[in-house]
Amino acid sequence: MRIGYLGAGNISSQMAATVAQMDEAENYAVAARDYERAASLADQWGFERAYGSYDELLADPAVDLVYVALPHSHHREWTIKALEAGHHVLCEKAFAVNEAQAREMIDVARTKGLLLAEAIWTRYMPSRTIIDDIVRSGSIGKVLTVDANLGYKVDMNERMIRPELAGGALLDLTVYPLNFASMVMGDDIARIDARMVPIHSGVDGQDSVTITYADGRMATMFTTMHTMTDRRGLICGTDGFICVENINNPQRIQVFDADGLTCSLRETIDVPAQISGYEYEVLACKRATEEGRIECPEMPHAETLEIMRQMDAIRAQFGIVYPFER
Numbered sequence: 488m489r490i491g492y493l494g495a496g497n498i499s500s501q502m503a504a505t506v507a508q509m510d511e512a513e514n515y516a517v518a519a520r521d522y523e524r525a526a527s528l529a530d531q532w533g534f535e536r537a538y539g540s541y542d543e544l545l546a547d548p549a550v551d552l553v554y555v556a557l558p559h560s561h562h563r564e565w566t567i568k569a570l571e572a573g574h575h576v577l578c579e580k581a582f583a584v585n586e587a588q589a590r591e592m593i594d595v596a597r598t599k600g601l602l603l604a605e606a607i608w609t610r611y612m613p614s615r616t617i618i619d620d621i622v623r624s625g626s627i628g629k630v631l632t633v634d635a636n637l638g639y640k641v642d643m644n645e646r647m648i649r650p651e652l653a654g655g656a657l658l659d660l661t662v663y664p665l666n667f668a669s670m671v672m673g674d675d676i677a678r679i680d681a682r683m684v685p686i687h688s689g690v691d692g693q694d695s696v697t698i699t700y701a702d703g704r705m706a707t708m709f710t711t712m713h714t715m716t717d718r719r720g721l722i723c724g725t726d727g728f729i730c731v732e733n734i735n736n737p738q739r740i741q742v743f744d745a746d747g748l749t750c751s752l753r754e755t756i757d758v759p760a761q762i763s764g765y766e767y768e769v770l771a772c773k774r775a776t777e778e779g780r781i782e783c784p785e786m787p788h789a790e791t792l793e794i795m796r797q798m799d800a801i802r803a804q805f806g807i808v809y810p811f812e813r
Contacts, residue, residue, distance in 0.1 A: 488511065488512045488513065488551045488552055488769075488772070488773045488776070489512075489513050489515035489516075489549055489550055489551045489552070490506060490512055490513065490514060490515055490516075490550070490551065490552050490553075490554055490769070491515055491516040491517070491518070491544045491545075491547065491550035491552070491553050491554065491574070492514075492516070492517040492518065492528075492534075492544075492553075492554045492556060493518055493541050493544065493553060493554065493555050493556060493557055493565050493569070494518075494519065494555070494556035494557045495517055495518075495519035495521075495524040495525050495527070495528040496556060496646075498556045498579060499517065499528060499554070499556040500528060500531075500532075501763060501765065502554060502556065502765050502769075503517070503528060503531070503532035503534070504532060504763065505762045505763040505764075505765040505766050505769070506532075506765075506766075506769060507532050507533060508762050508766075509762070509766055509769065509770075511769070511770060511773055512552075512769050512770075512773065514529075514532050514533055514534045514535075515534060515535050515536065515549065515550060515551075516529075516534060516535065516536040516537070516538065516544050516547055516549075516550055517529050517534050517536075517537055517538070517544075518537070518538035518539070518540060518541045518543060518544035519538075519539070520539070520540065520541075521539070522537065522538070522539030525537040525538055525539060541565055541568070542568075545568060545569055545572040545574065546572065548573075550574055551574070551575065551776070552574065552575045552576070552577055552602075552772055552773075552776070553569040553574040553575070553576050553577070554576075554577050554579075554606075555569065555576060555577070555578040555579060556579050557579075558646050558652040558653065558654075559581055559583070559584055559652065559653035559658050559659075560584060560651065560652045560653045560809070560811065562578055562579070562581075562582065562583050562584070562588070562592075563583050563584070563588040563591065563592055566578045566592045566595075566603070567591070567592060567595050570592075570595045570596055570599050570601050570603065571595065571599070573599070573601070574601070575601050575602040575603070575772065575776050576596070576601070576602065576603050576604070577604050577605075577606050577768065577769070577772050578592070578603065578604070578605060578606060579605075579606045580605055580606055580607040580658075580662050581657075581658035581659070581662045581794075581795070581798065582605040582607075582791050582794075582795060583795060584653045584658070584809060584812070585795060585798075585799050585802075585812070586792060586795040586796050586799050589791060589792055589795045590792060593788045593791070593792070596781050596782075596788075597781060600781060601781060602772060602775050602776050602780060602781055602782070602783075603781065603782065603788070604768065604771065604772050604775065604782065604783045604786060605786050605791045606765075606768050607662065607663075607666055607768075607786055607794075608736070608764050608765055608767065608768050609663065609666060609667070609670075609734065609735065609736070609737070610666060610670070610768075610785050610786040610790075611767035611768045611770075611771050611783070611785045611786070612736075612737065612758070612761075612764055612767050613758065613759050613767070614731070614737035614740065614758045615670060615785075617740055617756060617758070618670070618671070618722070618729065618731065618737075618740065619670070621729055621740075621742060622671060622722065622724075622729070626726070626727065626742070627722070627723075627724035627725075627726050627727035627728055627729060627742065627743075628724035628725030628726030628727065629724055629725045630671060630672070630704070630722055630723065630724045631703075631704050631705070631723060631724065631725065632704065632705055632706070632707075632721075632722075632723040633667070633668045633671050633672055633705075633706040633707075633720070633721065633722055633723070634706070634707050634708070634720070634721040634723070635663075635664035635667045635668065635706075635707075635708045635709075635719070635720040635721070635734050636664065636708065636709045636710065636716045636717070636718060636719060636734075637660050637661075637663050637664055637708075637709075637710045637716060637718050637734060637735055638660070638709075638710060638711040638712070638713070638714050638715055638716030638718070639660070639712065639715060640712070640713060640714055640715060641659075641712045642686065642692060642712045642713050647659060647690075647712055648686060648687075648688050648690060649688060649690075650688055650689055650690055650807075650809055650810055651809070651810050651811065653809050654688070654690045655690030655691040655692070655712075655807065656683070656690075656691050656692060656693060656694045656710045656711065656712045657683075657691055657694055657710075657798055657801060657802060657805070657807075658798065659712070660694075660710040660711075660712060661694045661696065661708065661710045661798070661801070662794065662798065663710075663734055663735050664696070664706075664708035664709075664710065664720070664734060665696070665708070665794055665797055665798065666794060667708075667720050667731075667734045668698060668706035668708065669790070669793065669794065669797075671706075671722050672698075672700055672704060672706055673700070674790075674793050674797075675700055675701045675702070676698055676699070676700055676701070676797070677699050677700060677701045678698070678699040679696065679697070679698050679699075679797065679800050679801060679804070680696070680697045680699075680804075681694065681695065681696045681697075681800075681801040681804045681805065682694075682695045682804075682805075683695070683805045683807075689807070690807065691805055691807060692711065692712055692713055693709075693710065693711040693712070693713065694708075694709070694710045694711075694801070694805075695707075695708070695709050696708045696709075696801060698797075718732075718733040718734055718735055719731065719732065719733075719734070720734040720737075726744065726745065727742065727743050727744045727745045727750070727753070728742075728743050728745060728750070729741070729742055729743075730743065736764045737758050738757075738758055739755060739756070739757055739758065740755070740756040740758065741754070741755050741756075742754040742755075742756070768783075768785075771783045771785050
């Protein structure tokens with residue numbers, strides 16, 4: 488599967504380093520507004536072609552899958568252009584800026600009969616199946632609470648702080664604990680309560696979100712782009728709990744028994760060895776295209792839209808409107 492990259496930034500470099508070690512996919516083409524940046528990435532990771540504009544790459548019929556690795560503000564435009572050019576698309580998270588954009592992108596994919604997938608890598612990893620199997624087994628009892636945090640010091644990154652690029656913690660970081668909670672608790676939500684602390688540009692620098700579900704269960708989450716956190720996820724049941732080390736790319740899963748006042752470690756599960764973790768979403772796209780699907784079962788369009796709805800509701804409570812939405 489020949490992949491064409493829109494964007495030659497850090498995330499593209501990480502994906503290219505991964506694909507370079509895969510037999511099932513190939514770093515074929517990369518495009519950037521600055522040709523030299525594209526050429527540099529191409530030289531580093533063995534791309535066959537480098538382009539100085541996104542349109543040039545989309546005009547290349549040899550591209551099988553377009554990987555949209557641009558700021559959130561550009562996802563809708565270039566995803567739709569890639570689909571209209573006849574390419575399957577893997578679009579980075581957050582999939583879009585809001586639900587309306589996401590729905591428009593998905594509608595185009597359905598009209599064209601082409602794959603459109605969201606690159607929220609935690610949905611595709613083997614760790615998701617491991618966690619799901621533990622929860623379904625009932626070994627920790629009925630799950631009542633999920634807690635997750637994610638923090639990196641990325642507040643010096645221009646993409647993260649500029650409102651016109653849809654910067655802030657929500658679309659880049661909070662999207663991960665929202666997905667973590669959704670994978671465990673489902674989406675029958677009764678209430679979302681959210682607070683944030685803005686930075687100088689007006690975007691959210693730190694987020695706190697509590698979700699209350701219709702049956703009384705709860706999920707709490709905290710994200711920050713100012714500091715590193717332990718990135719831990721807890722799934723708490725009536726008979727025990729699961730501790731996930733790094734919800735952004737799980738490395739270890741621990742299962743504890745609990746009797747109400749004390750707990751003991753029952754099992755430690757090391758996540759299978761991987762290249763980086765990005766390979767799983769690429770392999771899912773390859774399987775889906777070979778099967779003639781327009782969505783990946785690991786992250787169907789309905790789930791993408793649901794997470795976008797949740798982020799719209801959270802951002803409304805923040806009072807943040809990006810300049811291009813006005």
